[in-house]
Amino acid sequence: MAPKRSGKGSGQKVRVEFRKNRTNRTRVNDLTRDAAPAAVVGENATDEEELDDLTGGERLSGKGNLSRRRTVVAEERDGQLIRDVDVAGCLAGRVISAIGLHCLVETEAAAGDAGGERYECTVRRVLRTLARDGRNAVVTGDRVLIRPQEADGVRDAPGGAAKKMAVVERVEPRHGVISREHKNREHVLVANVDQVVIVVSAADPPLKPALIDRMLVSAEKGGVGATIAVNKCDLPDADRPRLEELAALYESLGYPTVLASARTGEGVDRIRALLAGSQSVVAGQSGVGKSSLLNVVEPGWSLRVGEVSGWTGKGRHTTRRAILLRLTAGGVAAVGDDAGWVADTPGVRQFALWDVANFEVEAYFREFQPHIPHCKYPDCTHTHEDGCAVKAAVLDGAISRVRYDSYVRIISGTE
Ligand SMILES: Nc1nc2c(ncn2[C@@H]2O[C@H](COP(=O)(O)OP(=O)(O)OP(=O)(O)O)[C@@H](O)[C@H]2O)c(=O)[nH]1
Numbered sequence: 464m465a466p467k468r469s470g471k472g473s474g475q476k477v478r479v480e481f482r483k484n485r486t487n488r489t490r491v492n493d494l495t496r497d498a499a500p501a502a503v504v505g506e507n508a509t510d511e512e513e514l515d516d517l518t519g520g521e522r523l524s525g526k527g528n529l530s531r532r533r534t535v536v537a538e539e540r541d542g543q544l545i546r547d548v549d550v551a552g553c554l555a556g557r558v559i560s561a562i563g564l565h566c567l568v569e570t571e572a573a574a575g576d577a578g579g580e581r582y583e584c585t586v587r588r589v590l591r592t593l594a595r596d597g598r599n600a601v602v603t604g605d606r607v608l609i610r611p612q613e614a615d616g617v618r619d620a621p622g623g624a625a626k627k628m629a630v631v632e633r634v635e636p637r638h639g640v641i642s643r644e645h646k647n648r649e650h651v652l653v654a655n656v657d658q659v660v661i662v663v664s665a666a667d668p669p670l671k672p673a674l675i676d677r678m679l680v681s682a683e684k685g686g687v688g689a690t691i692a693v694n695k696c697d698l699p700d701a702d703r704p705r706l707e708e709l710a711a712l713y714e715s716l717g718y719p720t721v722l723a724s725a726r727t728g729e730g731v732d733r734i735r736a737l738l739a740g741s742q743s744v745v746a747g748q749s750g751v752g753k754s755s756l757l758n759v760v761e762p763g764w765s766l767r768v769g770e771v772s773g774w775t776g777k778g779r780h781t782t783r784r785a786i787l788l789r790l791t792a793g794g795v796a797a798v799g800d801d802a803g804w805v806a807d808t809p810g811v812r813q814f815a816l817w818d819v820a821n822f823e824v825e826a827y828f829r830e831f832q833p834h835i836p837h838c839k840y841p842d843c844t845h846t847h848e849d850g851c852a853v854k855a856a857v858l859d860g861a862i863s864r865v866r867y868d869s870y871v872r873i874i875s876g877t878e
């Protein structure tokens with residue numbers, strides 16, 4: 464278990480104050496909360512339950528109900544407030560699914576412990592206050608510290624199986640967050656995404672490189688890696704030489720590209736290997752075979768989805784929540800951090816360009832980067848301008864015309 468951080472790393476300790484005021488309760492989702500500066504967040508909600516949230520490093524001060532204040536020690540890392548907790552007795556885990564302040568956590572392997580235990584968790588309210596937006600306090604894919612509840616640690620679940628209970632004490636800093644906008648607010652679907660697996664089909668529906676490039680731009684903008692799976696290569700309409708050329712192009716740009724078929728099993732071993740050790744989301748048009756491919760990669764997944772959904776009380780087809788699935792088959796290491804995790808997230812299946820402005824797009828075409836500084840005009844859009852180094856690179860073959868066409872289609876809004 465990691466030692467308690469103090470003055471370590473780039474993190475700076477901050478005190479987060481919570482004003483406790485019983486006479487002036489505000490709704491938890493009060494919009495004004497968003498206007499508060501990151502480090503000092505006022506929260507008026509107060510009840511006995513919340514007093515229980517106070518642990519070692521936190522204290523209550525002030526007198527009387529009207530002006531009780533408490534201070535939570537947190538550390539600012541990567542712009543996120545991380546709560547300082549006594550890690551003794553805590554376990555590190557990964558959020559498999561989350562709804563509000565409840566989540567299902569699977570523990571990670573630690574010294575002398577294989578991990579893989581699942582706990583139903585509640586989340587300390589203080590974590591909601593620390594989060595920039597309380598509703599995203601704990602999301603699928605989060606790495607967390609949980610404290611198992613010893614007293615009534617086990618209770619009977621509806622299905623009869625004993626369940627372990629715990630409390631989420633801390634959410635670790637996130638990377639690779641996939642979110643969508645909902646009513647003008649960010650709704651985080653999955654956190655800690657290492658890569659997006661972009662699934663397209665060789666035919667039926669026909670392959671459109673521009674669609675791949677759009678999704679690559681989204682991945683680049685989100686700071687997550689990307690892997691491309693071209694499914695349905697078994698179809699007679701699949702143009703092999705063209706597919707191989709395309710795969711070579713994307714591979715040369717650093718995007719692993721697999722020619723695959725859920726029907727024949729082609730490419731499945733490589734996809735499995737690319738998933739191992741990462742937390743991935745799968746994206747792609749409807750009908751390209753994402754589900755089919757995943758079911759061949761890990762035949763047991765549909766079954767496990769059922770179990771998780773059973774816990775949330777919702778059937779697979781009614782929940783829009785992201786759920787993490789663990790890769791176990793195929794001889795790939797499947798314990799602890801070596802396991803592959805895939806988020807089943809209906810909301811990101813169409814991994815669209817949500818909020819990429821035209822002027823930003825060039826930055827997400829990797830191969831343009833060495834050329835852009837040599838354009839004659841600093842605000843060159845690489846379309847109609849003369850002295851454009853990007854267009855020159857297309858002419859001399861250093862940049863693929865397919866990719867350049869995608870770029871033009873994206874910024875002209877025709878794709
Ligand atoms: N020939 C061929 N057909 C495939 C292959 N993979 C999937 N299909 C077929 O393509 C259709 C769509 O497959 P799905 O797995 O449902 O596609 P999906 O991408 O999950 O679709 P959505 O759930 O709508 O997003 C089904 O009829 C599959 O049988 C393949 O490798 N080869």
Ligand SMILES: [Zn+2]
Nearest residue numbers: 838843845851
């Ligand atoms: Zn240019």
